[in-house]
Amino acid sequence: MELRQSGISDTEVLSALERIPREEFVLSNFGDQAYENTALPIEQGQTISQPYVVAFMTQALELGPRMRVLEIGTGSGYQAAILSKLCRRVYTIERYRSLLGQAEERFRGLGLHNVVTKLGDGHLGWPEQAPFERIIVTAAAAEIPEALIDQLADGGIMVIPVGASGRNQDVIRIRRGAEGISREELLPVRFVPLVEGIAGTN
Numbered sequence: 417m418e419l420r421q422s423g424i425s426d427t428e429v430l431s432a433l434e435r436i437p438r439e440e441f442v443l444s445n446f447g448d449q450a451y452e453n454t455a456l457p458i459e460q461g462q463t464i465s466q467p468y469v470v471a472f473m474t475q476a477l478e479l480g481p482r483m484r485v486l487e488i489g490t491g492s493g494y495q496a497a498i499l500s501k502l503c504r505r506v507y508t509i510e511r512y513r514s515l516l517g518q519a520e521e522r523f524r525g526l527g528l529h530n531v532v533t534k535l536g537d538g539h540l541g542w543p544e545q546a547p548f549e550r551i552i553v554t555a556a557a558a559e560i561p562e563a564l565i566d567q568l569a570d571g572g573i574m575v576i577p578v579g580a581s582g583r584n585q586d587v588i589r590i591r592r593g594a595e596g597i598s599r600e601e602l603l604p605v606r607f608v609p610l611v612e613g614i615a616g617t618n
């Protein structure tokens with residue numbers, strides 16, 4: 417109800433948020449806050465985004481049921497789980513092995529069989545599976561990674577928070593159209609940074 421009142425009008429997106437239990441994606445001691453509209457900590461100093469921001473970015477992707485979607489920054493797996501209800505297949509990349517393992521367990525537990533995962537540096541995208549009709553990045557990039565633009569299909573949309581860490585960041589929507597690449601600023605946000613390389617031992 418609160419999300420609808422704050423401008424999330426896509427009923428498919430609202431229904432996906434209703435169907436994915438957020439409490440399964442947060443640390444157990446934060447379970448009682450799982451349905452508050454706030455970001456919460458997950459392992460490795462990372463965060464699960466505020467439900468409003470998840471809903472907003474998902475709506476901004478203009479998803480269709482036959483699309484293949486690349487997500488950078490699996491984290492808890494919550495955003496990927498929402499996407500899995502709205503598209504054909506989700507390809508999600510995370511740089512921490514431990515986070516990826518836990519997210520995979522959640523996908524299995526919830527019977528979400530159209531999510532595939534990869535340990536890696538999201539800056540590089542997933543060239544073997546490109547092009548993607550949609551790309552969503554859930555960590556803030558100082559600049560839009562070139563490889564991700566290259567892996568965006570014709571007519572494709574990418575939604576990505578851009579800005580230095582701890583500074584003003586904005587969710588940007590990129591469209592690859594007949595006249596080239598267009599860019600819109602959609603929403604001021606605060607995300608953890610997109611970091612180069614995979615994480616050491618974790």
Ligand code: SAH
Nearest residue numbers: 489491492494495510511537538554610611
């Ligand atoms: N989508 C997540 C949000 C996680 S926060 C969710 O719904 O819970 C951002 C995540 O991006 C963190 O898990 C962080 O480890 C990851 N990340 C940061 N830089 C990355 C990179 N270069 N490649 C892949 N993942 C990255």
